[in-house]
Amino acid sequence: MEPQLAALIRQSIADRYSLFAPEALADLPDTFTITDPCISGHPIVFASRAFLKMTGYSTHEVLGRNARLFQGPRTSRSSVMEIREAIREERAVEVSIVNYRKDGTPFWMLFRMSPVFGKEDGRVVHFVGVQVPILGRRRRSGVSSCDGDRVSECVFGGSCRREVCSDSLVELGGRVLDLDSADSQGLEIEGPCEANDLEKRIAATAVSNILSVLSHYSESTGRLVCGNRCNLPGPGLLTSSLNISLGRIKQSFVLMDPYLPDVPIVYASDAFLKLTGYSRHEVLGRTWIFLSGPDSDPSVLHQVSPFRLYSFFSSFDLVMMTSKDSSSFWNLLHISPIRNATGKIAYLVGVQNEELCKNQDRQGRTPEMWQLSVVGAVKVAVRSSSMVACSSK
Amino acid sequence: MMLKIKRVPTVVSNFQKEEGEEAARRGGGCGRNCLRSCCIQGAKLPLYAFKRVDKAVNEKGVLQHETTQPPVAFLDSLLLGEWEDRVQRGLFRYDVTACETKVIPGRYGFIAQLNEGRHLKKRPTEFRVDKVLQPFDGNKFNFTKVGQEEVLFQFEASENGEVQFFPDAPVDVENSPSMVAINVSPIEYGHVLLIPRILECLPQRIDRESFLLALDMAVEAGNPYFRLGYNSLGAFATINHLHFQAYYLAVPFPIEKAPTKKITTLDVGVQISELVNYPVRGLVFEGGNSLRDLSDTVSDACICLQNNNIPYNVLIADCGKRIFLLPQCYAEKQALGEVRPELLDTQVNPAVWEISGHMVLKRKKDYEEASEENAWSLLAEVSLSEERFQEVNALIFEAISYNADASGDEAENLLQDADVKPKTHEGVDAINQRSCPTMVTGNQECLVQQ
Ligand SMILES: Cc1cc2nc3c(=O)[nH]c(=O)nc-3n(C[C@H](O)[C@H](O)[C@H](O)COP(=O)(O)O)c2cc1C
Numbered sequence: 001m002e003p004q005l006a007a008l009i010r011q012s013i014a015d016r017y018s019l020f021a022p023e024a025l026a027d028l029p030d031t032f033t034i035t036d037p038c039i040s041g042h043p044i045v046f047a048s049r050a051f052l053k054m055t056g057y058s059t060h061e062v063l064g065r066n067a068r069l070f071q072g073p074r075t076s077r078s079s080v081m082e083i084r085e086a087i088r089e090e091r092a093v094e095v096s097i098v099n100y101r102k103d104g105t106p107f108w109m110l111f112r113m114s115p116v117f118g119k120e121d122g123r124v125v126h127f128v129g130v131q132v133p134i135l136g137r138r139r140r141s142g143v144s145s146c147d148g149d150r151v152s153e154c155v156f157g158g159s160c161r162r163e164v165c166s167d168s169l170v171e172l173g174g175r176v177l178d179l180d181s182a183d184s185q186g187l188e189i190e191g192p193c194e195a196n197d198l199e200k201r202i203a204a205t206a207v208s209n210i211l212s213v214l215s216h217y218s219e220s221t222g223r224l225v226c227g228n229r230c231n232l233p234g235p236g237l238l239t240s241s242l243n244i245s246l247g248r249i250k251q252s253f254v255l256m257d258p259y260l261p262d263v264p265i266v267y268a269s270d271a272f273l274k275l276t277g278y279s280r281h282e283v284l285g286r287t288w289i290f291l292s293g294p295d296s297d298p299s300v301l302h303q304v305s306p307f308r309l310y311s312f313f314s315s316f317d318l319v320m321m322t323s324k325d326s327s328s329f330w331n332l333l334h335i336s337p338i339r340n341a342t343g344k345i346a347y348l349v350g351v352q353n354e355e356l357c358k359n360q361d362r363q364g365r366t367p368e369m370w371q372l373s374v375v376g377a378v379k380v381a382v383r384s385s386s387m388v389a390c391s392s393k
Numbered sequence: 394m395m396l397k398i399k400r401v402p403t404v405v406s407n408f409q410k411e412e413g414e415e416a417a418r419r420g421g422g423c424g425r426n427c428l429r430s431c432c433i434q435g436a437k438l439p440l441y442a443f444k445r446v447d448k449a450v451n452e453k454g455v456l457q458h459e460t461t462q463p464p465v466a467f468l469d470s471l472l473l474g475e476w477e478d479r480v481q482r483g484l485f486r487y488d489v490t491a492c493e494t495k496v497i498p499g500r501y502g503f504i505a506q507l508n509e510g511r512h513l514k515k516r517p518t519e520f521r522v523d524k525v526l527q528p529f530d531g532n533k534f535n536f537t538k539v540g541q542e543e544v545l546f547q548f549e550a551s552e553n554g555e556v557q558f559f560p561d562a563p564v565d566v567e568n569s570p571s572m573v574a575i576n577v578s579p580i581e582y583g584h585v586l587l588i589p590r591i592l593e594c595l596p597q598r599i600d601r602e603s604f605l606l607a608l609d610m611a612v613e614a615g616n617p618y619f620r621l622g623y624n625s626l627g628a629f630a631t632i633n634h635l636h637f638q639a640y641y642l643a644v645p646f647p648i649e650k651a652p653t654k655k656i657t658t659l660d661v662g663v664q665i666s667e668l669v670n671y672p673v674r675g676l677v678f679e680g681g682n683s684l685r686d687l688s689d690t691v692s693d694a695c696i697c698l699q700n701n702n703i704p705y706n707v708l709i710a711d712c713g714k715r716i717f718l719l720p721q722c723y724a725e726k727q728a729l730g731e732v733r734p735e736l737l738d739t740q741v742n743p744a745v746w747e748i749s750g751h752m753v754l755k756r757k758k759d760y761e762e763a764s765e766e767n768a769w770s771l772l773a774e775v776s777l778s779e780e781r782f783q784e785v786n787a788l789i790f791e792a793i794s795y796n797a798d799a800s801g802d803e804a805e806n807l808l809q810d811a812d813v814k815p816k817t818h819e820g821v822d823a824i825n826q827r828s829c830p831t832m833v834t835g836n837q838e839c840l841v842q843q
């Protein structure tokens with residue numbers, strides 16, 4: 001793992017929870033992982049002992065990687081999509097899914113995932129995922145994921161109507177086949193599979209145990225977390241779905257909110273932090289101008305008012321930037337307005353061209369093209385992630 | 394006699410003129426820097442050569458699949474960068490990101506976009522909808538007439554098995570490269586057209602190689618929100634020049650959320666299911682021992698449909714891991730005057746995107762009133778009846794189980810013959826006789842002139 005990523009992962013837990021949290025989590029008997037949607041790639045930042053034992057991986061093999069690592073050819077794509085969408089919508093989800101151990105053996109498990117919210121701003125800080133192996137395979141009627149009316153409860157309804165859901169599942173659990181073939185070798189991997197009530201209870205209990213440990217150990221840092229969204233994200237804060245999409249973009253860029261005074265930075269990519277040497281909390285909320293070096297033309301910088309920023313830097317401009325260690329560097333900056341799903345400008349994106357990393361292999365493309373690809377990716381992310389929110393208004 | 398409908402064609406290129414306006418200007422350098430012989434000599438365009446991963450299954454039946462995303466999703470970033478460059482050069486007819494769009498509340502989350510600019514300035518044109526296969530007509534608009542600036546890059550399988558990119562590659566006219574071009578009337582960000590072997594001027598008709606190329610593109614982009622779609626003639630393709638469409642939309646499509654019921658798993662590992670609880674009946678293909686197996690199965694199914702003159706749409710979703718195949722009969726119903734006027738008034742053409750649940754609406758009223766119910770009832774009109782769907786499935790299953798033993802070439806030849814003279818073995822005939830009377834199967838008495 002890259003040292004930078006390793007540091008982010010350590011911080012992810014340490015910033016929120018007391019020093020004792022990792023140990024307390026490790027002592028839980030449950031199979032679970034914790035992920036951080038704010039880190040690029042949405043990696044695992046904690047994996048329980050029971051989880052490692054179940055999958056056959058060691059800690060360092062899973063930390064820093066996305067949990068799709070455990071999927072394989074027999075994993076149902078619609079189940080993966082259900083998880084992907086639950087993450088995007090920042091809600092809990094429960095699905096049965098085929099995963100693979102390190103040695104390549106597939107197994108069925110009941111996967112239950114829940115977001116962990118920061119109390120102060122209602123932002124998703126982590127996700128908790130619990131994996132309960134399904135022993136013995138129970139076939140369902142053949143309709144994958146859900147059928148009939150249960151669709152609305154399971155796939156689309158989120159966790160609030162779980163009760164309704166599990167009732168009908170008990171019925172289905174009646175059609176149990178070859179319960180005895182509990183050993184995974186004989187386990188039939190084809191076709192749909194449904195967890196029983198006990199497995200569901202185990203998963204639900206595990207999630208609530210983990211959440212209470214997390215919330216307990218967040219008290220000492222003063223950055224409380226909870227299992228329910230307590231506040232709506234405040235202005236200038238991004239949803240975790242937008243964070244996840246932006247996290248996939250590897251280049252250096254910042255998003256700025258043109259409606260707030262001084263056009264503060266509301267998102268900074270990992271590459272941007274690497275480029276400037278600042279940490280995320282040193283950058284968020286500040287105007288990007290603080291980064292400009294002494295040689296930048298002050299008359300330009302000071303005239304910058306929210307919307308005029310864009311017209312100043314509508315194409316590619318060479319600006320001087322200063323990194324945290326006070327070294328200055330020239331940087332090709334490209335600024336572009338970004339619209340949300342309503343068609344209105346929501347952010348300005350500022351894409352830096354890492355002139356510093358000159359040796360970077362651009363595979364024959366001009367720096368301008370790389371910058372434009374970031375603009376494109378940001379446009380898609382912002383537009384799409386605001387579609388769902390708009391529907392509720 | 395023939396079956397026609399009138400619709401406003403979409404302007405996909407800045408060089409697409411009104412029918413008839415396309416003056417016969419031939420000879421050296423037409424001044425539009427197009428892709429035809431007048432301008433193509435010496436042309437250079439970016440070339441992206443992808444690595445064709447034919448994933449093999451090991452003895453445990455476990456794929457050695459790539460579990461991490463490549464460091465840079467190159468195609469994804471190339472496409473976005475080139476597309477944004479065309480935005481900044483002003484090549485599009487409107488800024489699609491300024492078009493309001495929303496997810497309609499409901500179980501499926503249909504997506505509605507208000508796009509008032511897409512269809513302006515065009516008068517309705519007649520489209521023949523009773524023939525899924527029609528010969529290429531060089532006099533009509535086709536993609537060799539687009540300007541070179543509308544082409545983003547050439548796209549091909551790499552010869553040495555490595556990903557390669559050449560910013561300025563000469564266009565190898567002899568080898569008829571495949572190209573990715575912008576759609577100047579985008580329905581979402583990144584809307585492009587993949588035109589296989591563009592200079593060969595193939596009509597809109599699926600063949601194994603072209604379909605594999607489309608699937609390769611989905612795999613290569615590696616982004617579940619970058620999907621490819623295909624419309625056959627009679628299922629709302631407007632241009633009879635072989636092409637797939639694609640764009641980015643980072644929300645799930647309702648069709649991807651629909652429950653499915655497994656029908657069978659073929660020897661080659663391809664699993665086929667049927668959509669349930671979705672307004673349009675259709676098949677879902679996934680898995681396969683290799684990408685080629687999945688691709689060939691779906692293309693054989695498509696070839697079967699087009700040879701039987703059944704219009705259809707295809708959606709390639711989830712990075713090429715799931716493919717939806719939807720036979721449809723809307724245009725035909727429309728031509729026969731069987732579509733309710735309120736549906737026609739919306740002027741929504743139910744092509745692949747609409748069927749997948751992404752509705753592009755032209756009137757503010759329709760956008761504001763958009764509901765799951767409305768979307769559902771429109772799509773329900775598109776679907777084959779249950780009875781007809783089962784008949785069509787029988788045709789498809791016959792075709793794919795038959796072709797499973799035939800080598801690609803043989804299958805291809807057989808189908809070409811079939812194209813000239815529809816195959817008449819008992820299976821097909823029996824089915825056609827029972828088919829719903831409105832379904833155009835090639836019988837003379839079914840054809841109606843509007
Ligand atoms: C906390 C958490 C734990 C997860 N654990 C697993 C897991 O054990 N197995 C699995 O198949 N997917 C797991 N996932 C889901 C994948 O990480 C990923 O979100 C999913 O494959 C959908 O996203 P993708 O389309 O980008 O792959 C987990 C997700 C989260 C947020």
Ligand SMILES: [Zn+2]
Pocket residue numbers: 422423424425426427428429430431432433
């Ligand atoms: Zn020309």
